[in-house]
Amino acid sequence: MKQVLTVDDSSSVRQMVGFTLRKAGYEVVEAVDGRQGIEKARAQKCDLVITDLNMPQMDGIQMIAGVRQLPGYSFTPILMLTTESQPEKKDAGRKAGATGWIVKPFQAEQLIAVVQKLVR
Amino acid sequence: MPVRFDRSETPGVIRLEGAVDIGCAAELKAALLEALTSKGEARISVETATGIDVTAVQLLWAAEREARVSGMVLALEGPVPEALRATLLEAGFERFPCAEDPEPVDEGGE
Amino acid sequence: MTSESGGLDQFRLAFREEARELLVELESNLLEMNERPEDGELVGNVFRALHTIKGSGAMFGFEDLATFTHNLENAFDEVRKGRLAVTPELVDLTLSALDQIRAMAEADDGETAADPAACTEILARLRALMGKGEDAAGSIRHTAPAAKPVQGAANELGAAIEPRVQPGSGPEQAWKIRFAPGPDLMRNGADPLLLVRELRGIGRLTVEASTAGIPSLRELEPERCYVSWEMVLAIPAGGDRGQDAARAAGEDAIRDVFIFVEDSCELTIEPARVEPLADAALANTGAKEPVSTAVCTADVTARALEEKRRSPGRRATDQPDSASSLRVPAARLDQLVDLVGELVTVQARLSEFAAQSQENEVLAVAEEIERLTSALRENSMTLRMLPIRATFERFRRLVHDLARDLGKNVELTIEGAETELDKTVIDQLGDPLMHLIRNSMDHGVELPESRVAGGKRRMAKIHLSARHSGASVLIAVSDDGAGIDTEAVRARAIERGLAGADDPLTETEIFSFIFQPGFSTAKEVTDISGRGVGMDVVRQRVESLRGAIEVTSQRGAGTTVTLRLPLTLAIIDGLLVKIGDAFFVLPLASTLECIELTREEVEQANGKHVAYVRGEIVPYIRLRQYFNVGTPPPEREQIMVVECEDGRCGLVVDQVLGNCQTVIRNLGRFYRHVQVVSGATILGNGAVALILDPQRLVQEAIRAKIQRGGSRSCGTTRENGHPRGGTHQNATEHSVGAGVRAGASR
Numbered sequence: 001m002k003q004v005l006t007v008d009d010s011s012s013v014r015q016m017v018g019f020t021l022r023k024a025g026y027e028v029v030e031a032v033d034g035r036q037g038i039e040k041a042r043a044q045k046c047d048l049v050i051t052d053l054n055m056p057q058m059d060g061i062q063m064i065a066g067v068r069q070l071p072g073y074s075f076t077p078i079l080m081l082t083t084e085s086q087p088e089k090k091d092a093g094r095k096a097g098a099t100g101w102i103v104k105p106f107q108a109e110q111l112i113a114v115v116q117k118l119v120r
Numbered sequence: 121m122p123v124r125f126d127r128s129e130t131p132g133v134i135r136l137e138g139a140v141d142i143g144c145a146a147e148l149k150a151a152l153l154e155a156l157t158s159k160g161e162a163r164i165s166v167e168t169a170t171g172i173d174v175t176a177v178q179l180l181w182a183a184e185r186e187a188r189v190s191g192m193v194l195a196l197e198g199p200v201p202e203a204l205r206a207t208l209l210e211a212g213f214e215r216f217p218c219a220e221d222p223e224p225v226d227e228g229g230e
Numbered sequence: 231m232t233s234e235s236g237g238l239d240q241f242r243l244a245f246r247e248e249a250r251e252l253l254v255e256l257e258s259n260l261l262e263m264n265e266r267p268e269d270g271e272l273v274g275n276v277f278r279a280l281h282t283i284k285g286s287g288a289m290f291g292f293e294d295l296a297t298f299t300h301n302l303e304n305a306f307d308e309v310r311k312g313r314l315a316v317t318p319e320l321v322d323l324t325l326s327a328l329d330q331i332r333a334m335a336e337a338d339d340g341e342t343a344a345d346p347a348a349c350t351e352i353l354a355r356l357r358a359l360m361g362k363g364e365d366a367a368g369s370i371r372h373t374a375p376a377a378k379p380v381q382g383a384a385n386e387l388g389a390a391i392e393p394r395v396q397p398g399s400g401p402e403q404a405w406k407i408r409f410a411p412g413p414d415l416m417r418n419g420a421d422p423l424l425l426v427r428e429l430r431g432i433g434r435l436t437v438e439a440s441t442a443g444i445p446s447l448r449e450l451e452p453e454r455c456y457v458s459w460e461m462v463l464a465i466p467a468g469g470d471r472g473q474d475a476a477r478a479a480g481e482d483a484i485r486d487v488f489i490f491v492e493d494s495c496e497l498t499i500e501p502a503r504v505e506p507l508a509d510a511a512l513a514n515t516g517a518k519e520p521v522s523t524a525v526c527t528a529d530v531t532a533r534a535l536e537e538k539r540r541s542p543g544r545r546a547t548d549q550p551d552s553a554s555s556l557r558v559p560a561a562r563l564d565q566l567v568d569l570v571g572e573l574v575t576v577q578a579r580l581s582e583f584a585a586q587s588q589e590n591e592v593l594a595v596a597e598e599i600e601r602l603t604s605a606l607r608e609n610s611m612t613l614r615m616l617p618i619r620a621t622f623e624r625f626r627r628l629v630h631d632l633a634r635d636l637g638k639n640v641e642l643t644i645e646g647a648e649t650e651l652d653k654t655v656i657d658q659l660g661d662p663l664m665h666l667i668r669n670s671m672d673h674g675v676e677l678p679e680s681r682v683a684g685g686k687r688r689m690a691k692i693h694l695s696a697r698h699s700g701a702s703v704l705i706a707v708s709d710d711g712a713g714i715d716t717e718a719v720r721a722r723a724i725e726r727g728l729a730g731a732d733d734p735l736t737e738t739e740i741f742s743f744i745f746q747p748g749f750s751t752a753k754e755v756t757d758i759s760g761r762g763v764g765m766d767v768v769r770q771r772v773e774s775l776r777g778a779i780e781v782t783s784q785r786g787a788g789t790t791v792t793l794r795l796p797l798t799l800a801i802i803d804g805l806l807v808k809i810g811d812a813f814f815v816l817p818l819a820s821t822l823e824c825i826e827l828t829r830e831e832v833e834q835a836n837g838k839h840v841a842y843v844r845g846e847i848v849p850y851i852r853l854r855q856y857f858n859v860g861t862p863p864p865e866r867e868q869i870m871v872v873e874c875e876d877g878r879c880g881l882v883v884d885q886v887l888g889n890c891q892t893v894i895r896n897l898g899r900f901y902r903h904v905q906v907v908s909g910a911t912i913l914g915n916g917a918v919a920l921i922l923d924p925q926r927l928v929q930e931a932i933r934a935k936i937q938r939g940g941s942r943s944c945g946t947t948r949e950n951g952h953p954r955g956g957t958h959q960n961a962t963e964h965s966v967g968a969g970v971r972a973g974a975s976r
Binding site for chain 3: 009010011012013015016019054055056074075076077078081083094097098099100101104105106107116117118119120
């Protein structure tokens with residue numbers, strides 16, 4: 001079963017992502033900020049990382065760059081959740097190694113559709 | 121390890137297992153380069169592979185082409201799992217690389 | 231969690247819970263910001279919390295909330311970028327906005343709990359504030375409702391959701407798509423094959439991979455995609471939409487597929503002529519290799535794949551949640567504690583039967599169950615323990631607002647916020663603490679001028695602290711204000727007939743008048759601490775939690791009010807004792823030791839109620855006398871030495887029966903005034919035992935003594951008081967019968 005790591009400081013978003021993806025047949029690992037995200041990614045190889053950008057401890061951009069450096073994560077798809085549509089955020093994310101993004105708010109079906117775009 | 125070059129057999133066999141994707145593309149390239157240096161014949165087994173992506177397809181493609189030019193035989197050993205065949209068809213490749221060898225399939229290597 | 235209907239409602243509840251926490255955090259950050267306007271970390275925290283509230287709110291259907299919060303978020307984004315300064319006005323405005331957000335988050339469907347007029351005003355003032363900033367106009371325009379995402383976002387959302395072109399009959403539009411991945415496309419985690427697959431979801435696709443670009447094996451960079459694709463996609467034109475609109479929608483849908491890779495690929499999308507399936511493929515093969523069979527089998531394959539993709543999903547819902555903590559409604563915990571309470575009672579009965587049966591096996595089982603019950607009890611109690619942080623933190627706002635209203639400078643400091651208490655206690659603690667803080671702010675803390683004149687810091691301090699002390703938690707509210715004017719309190723007490731004009735009163739006694747109903751020395755009634763109703767409410771509430779209040783104060787230096795509260799409410803460890811035929815329970819936590827009291831010793835003491843415990847004089851209260859038990863005392867009685875605020879004291883009982891876990895039951899309204907009894911419990915044998923509050927017993931005894939005009943020295947009260955040597959003569963005015971025969975005690 002494919003593993004998805006969801007990193008968000010919002011518990012309700014984590015819950016929503018977790019619930020939706022578990023229902024769609026993925027295994028979901030949760031982390032509350034960038035630092036924990038990297039720890040969890042290191043501990044367990046995930047097939048997709050979905051991360052918020054604005055988080056305490058370590059923000060999403062830093063985390064994306066960090067995850068990319070981890071062994072086994074060179075080509076793992078990484079999605080950023082963003083409410084900002086400013087191109088500079090997305091660019092920063094892309095530079096750090098993000099594969100794509102989802103703009104909040106999003107619905108469960110959208111999430112699944114985007115995930116399927118990146119994970120078999 | 122998704123890519124394993126089994127040199128104990130003659131001809132040598134590159135065994136691909138599990139998800140054969142970009143994560144092991146460099147390894148696959150190295151294995152194929154080695155296989156092309158062997159004399160006359162090398163085989164590839166995808167029997168236990170569960171998935172394949174375009175990086176692997178293009179490597180196999182390139183290797184097959186070079187083998188043909190140099191007159192050696194680079195052929196699949198064993199069947200291609202349906203999932204892999206479907207992936208390739210869906211993506212618009214007309215056949216599995218190394219698969220449609222002029223020799224009959226049941227000829228095998230045994 | 232596994233429920234299929236888990237959907238939106240569950241998330242709404244989760245969001246509400248989260249919003250509550252974030253709002254508390256926001257509030258304290260904002261208040262700190264007032265003191266440290268330059269603190270970038272605080273600004274970051276506030277921005278992030280607003281951002282989260284907005285983002286999650288919009289996701290779970292709180293559109294108003296999201297839109298409203300978005301404006302605030304923008305303001306703090308400006309602050310973050312140094313374009314807007316943190317001013318008291320901004321902080322106040324944001325604080326009042328938080329109240330509206332809170333109302334919106336708590337609102338149920340269709341009901342607007344927020345005040346629209348207030349919201350409009352807040353936004354208008356915010357806009358005015360931001361107008362001072364450089365780029366304000368731009369950012370305001372940017373505030374377009376989050377629910378209706380801005381231009382770019384709308385497209386991106388479309389990636390998956392937006393009117394996916396519906397398959398169906400009717401005219402088709404066709405598109406010719408050429409897709410050549412750039413060098414980095416796959417390195418960034420995207421997979422071209424998945425994108426091609428996604429196109430299949432839009433319409434009927436014929437696809438051909440071109441392998442012409444693949445270099446020699448040696449030159450081939452393994453992680454770069456050299457394959458490119460030529461595709462024809464036939465999309466149903468869709469019902470009544472105009473042709474142009476349909477085409478635009480079609481093209482958008484295609485572009486959405488490639489949205490993540492737009493910058494790292496060559497992509498051309500052009501209209502093509504609608505052609506029958508096979509012809510279309512033929513027509514578009516400019517390729518070197520013969521036309522593939524893929525065209526014919528693609529649909530079948532896609533279906534098979536679809537099947538395969540779905541199947542793991544069925545297994546998935548049964549997977550345990552991997553999150554490390556979960557939220558449980560408090561009511562369920564209450565229920566659990568109730569059940570454990572019942573279990574404790576039943577277990578006590580079982581132990582009793584087992585003891586009577588004398589059968590070893592039964593005894594062993596009973597002991598095992600006792601052990602498990604005890605563990606279960608402790609475990610379920612810890613489930614209800616919460617840190618007091620949230621309760622403490624919300625007073626920052628109160629102190630801030632009051633300070634502003636009263637024209638005083640006050641800072642609130644907090645200590646021991648991590649101290650854990652039973653949820654029930656925490657829930658009931660908010661009001662009393664609020665009254666205490668209001669009282670400190672109003673009566674304790676002086677105006678800045680008079681503080682300065684008195685040589686004090688201009689900024690007054692209110693300190694909230696919590697710490698554990700045995701089976702209790704001590705919660706203190708201190709201020710460095712003027713202290714309690716004991717003379718004024720005494721005068722007021724005499725005036726109200728609470729004390730005689732010549733009564734010698736200790737400070738403690740004087741302070742206790744503050745908690746009398748309607749007692750106030752304030753020269754003028756203020757809005758803040760009201761009309762003296764606060765403090766007696768505090769006392770009542772704390773006492774209903776089986777807690778106690780202690781006041782210390784020093785004129786000119788400040789006042790500290792300490793609440794002593796039990797850690798838990800529902801079950802206690804006790805010692806079961808017997809007096810006559812009646813059973814009582816004493817809380818184990820306050821019991822120090824047990825010594826014998828012989829009739830001889832009683833006689834030798836000359837009617838004084840004191841015992842010598844290892845050279846130390848310990849006064850005692852004879853409970854059989856206190857409760858007016860008529861039977862003659864046994865030859866040897868037992869003194870339970872208890873620790874209370876006034877020192878050590880003995881409680882004399884006939885017999886100590888042993889340890890017991892006790893579920894506390896309330897006695898009900900009728901006995902509410904009986905303060906020395908904190909509840910009752912049902913014993914294993916079905917008898918009722920009263921649970922005694924040693925602290926109160928001692929206090930009552932002292933008070934009774936004082937009222938009788940005896941010495942005030944609290945410890946050894948009775949030794950030089952009335953001659954009360956007899957065991958069951960001279961019943962006191964406290965006549966709480968052991969058979970739950972209660973009289974008014976006080």
